[in-house]
Amino acid sequence: MSKKLLLIVNPRAGMTKSRGPLFDAAAIYSEAGYLITIRNTRRRGDAMRFAETMGKEYDLVVCHGGDGTLNETINGLMRIPAEYRPRVSYLPGGSTNDFAASLSISADPPVAAQSAMRLRPRALDVGRFNDRHFVYVASFGAFTKASYSAPQDVKNVFGHFAYILEGVRDLDTLRPYPMKLTAGGEVFDGEYLFGAVSNSTSIAGMMKLNPDDVAFDDGEFELLLVPVPKTPIALQALTRALLYQEYNASEGLIFRHVKHVVAETDDAIPWTLDGEYVPGAQRSEISIVENGIEMLL
Numbered sequence: 631m632s633k634k635l636l637l638i639v640n641p642r643a644g645m646t647k648s649r650g651p652l653f654d655a656a657a658i659y660s661e662a663g664y665l666i667t668i669r670n671t672r673r674r675g676d677a678m679r680f681a682e683t684m685g686k687e688y689d690l691v692v693c694h695g696g697d698g699t700l701n702e703t704i705n706g707l708m709r710i711p712a713e714y715r716p717r718v719s720y721l722p723g724g725s726t727n728d729f730a731a732s733l734s735i736s737a738d739p740p741v742a743a744q745s746a747m748r749l750r751p752r753a754l755d756v757g758r759f760n761d762r763h764f765v766y767v768a769s770f771g772a773f774t775k776a777s778y779s780a781p782q783d784v785k786n787v788f789g790h791f792a793y794i795l796e797g798v799r800d801l802d803t804l805r806p807y808p809m810k811l812t813a814g815g816e817v818f819d820g821e822y823l824f825g826a827v828s829n830s831t832s833i834a835g836m837m838k839l840n841p842d843d844v845a846f847d848d849g850e851f852e853l854l855l856v857p858v859p860k861t862p863i864a865l866q867a868l869t870r871a872l873l874y875q876e877y878n879a880s881e882g883l884i885f886r887h888v889k890h891v892v893a894e895t896d897d898a899i900p901w902t903l904d905g906e907y908v909p910g911a912q913r914s915e916i917s918i919v920e921n922g923i924e925m926l927l
Contacts, residue, residue, distance in 0.1 A: 633689040635664035636716075638680050638703055640671045640695030643723045652694060655721055655739035662747045664690065671699065681706025686714040690926065692746075694739065696724020701765055701904035708756060708763045708922060719746040719926045728832040729766045729904070733846070733927055746926035754846045755829055756922030757903075760914055764903035766830035768916055770893075771807050771856070772823045806858045809895045813853055813888040824856040827891050827916050838875055843885075849920040853891060855884035891916040 637656065656666055667688075669680045677693065681703045685691050693703040700720055707715055721739040722730040729735075736742045757764040806821035829851055831839045844852055856872070859865035870876065871883050898910030 632665040633663055634687065635659055635666045635690045635692060636680070636684055636688040637666055637668045637692045637694065638671065638677050638699070639668060640677065640699040640723065642671075643695040643699060651739040652721065652723075655694075655743035658740060658743040658747060659690075659692070671695070675702065677702035678706035682709045685716050686710050688716050690717050690719060692719040692721060694721040694723045696722070697727060697729055697765070697904045698906045699724070700729060701763075701906055704756060704765050704923065705763045708919070712922075715923070717751055717924045717926055719743070728830055732766065732831040732844070735927060749927055751924040751926050752847070753921035754923050754925050755849060756919040757827065757829060757851065758917045758919055759901070759903055759908065760911065762903060762908065763919070763922075766904060767826055767828040767833055768901055768903050768908075769824070769826040769828070769833065770809075770822075770899055770901045771825055807895070807899055808897075809893055809899065811853075811855070811891055811893050813891040814886055816886070818855060818884055821858040822855050823858055824854075825893075826854045827851045827888075828854065829918075840875060843887075847921060849918060850887045850889055851891070851916070851918060853884070853886045853888045857884065889918055 637659075639652070656668075659666060667684075669676075669684070671677050671680075677695070677699050681691055683706075685707050691703065691707060693700050704718070707718065710716075719742075720730060720735055721742050722735055722737050723739070727735075727737065730737065730742075736745065757766075757768060759768045806823065807825070808821050809825070810817065810819040811825070812818075826833050828839070829844070829846055831841050831844050833839070833854075839852060839854070856868065859868050868883065893914045893916070895910075895912055898912055900910040901908045901914065
């Protein structure tokens, strides 16, 4: 009896790339015994709708697109009761695939498909931000706008460089974000240039965490806060910490392993979830769904 596979494809992600490798990947899944149904997204929200309404009828849901398409797919699947939730596989097709980089998923679809069919499923934690889910990061502040403001056609042509261009533009509007964060029994009340609650070794394609500091199924996030430097010495320490990824050793950065975060602000500061814009709220609660999905890598 054939197993059933739902392939959700964002045709706009990486439009300059050939579709041949995707067909090769589909052939690999087929040879592994899967009967494939393909759904192309046409507008925002399609991937989530396909995953939620169709996912429980399938043994495996495969997502092809960028981090935003993956985010939608996971959000849809998380609306399915855990006992009916299918396994997931990911064929990266976007411009900057932080999640794929963290888990060493090949950007070549046939290679990623071969790996997924060869290896055992792996349980992964999923984040929850108020009433939405995220795969690998919820962030605010400097450079987060770059991930969702770079136009899709620019991302397709320039790839990761498009994010760098938008990030440089962000420097013109670099400002402190007053916020109180409660996490792991500690309270951090101050002004921050950037903050992230992540389950990833790569954030916005620009910031890297040591793989030794990140486990994807340990029921914990990594909280990284970049405070506004008050003195030239503090600025120097902060710059060095970011440049050399000295998050644990730096006195200029805040780095913790946490299970739950509450962020409170006077103004509604916008966030991004896996690079997708989320309207700001004065109070945001971030929690974790341990082993929320099983992924074939």
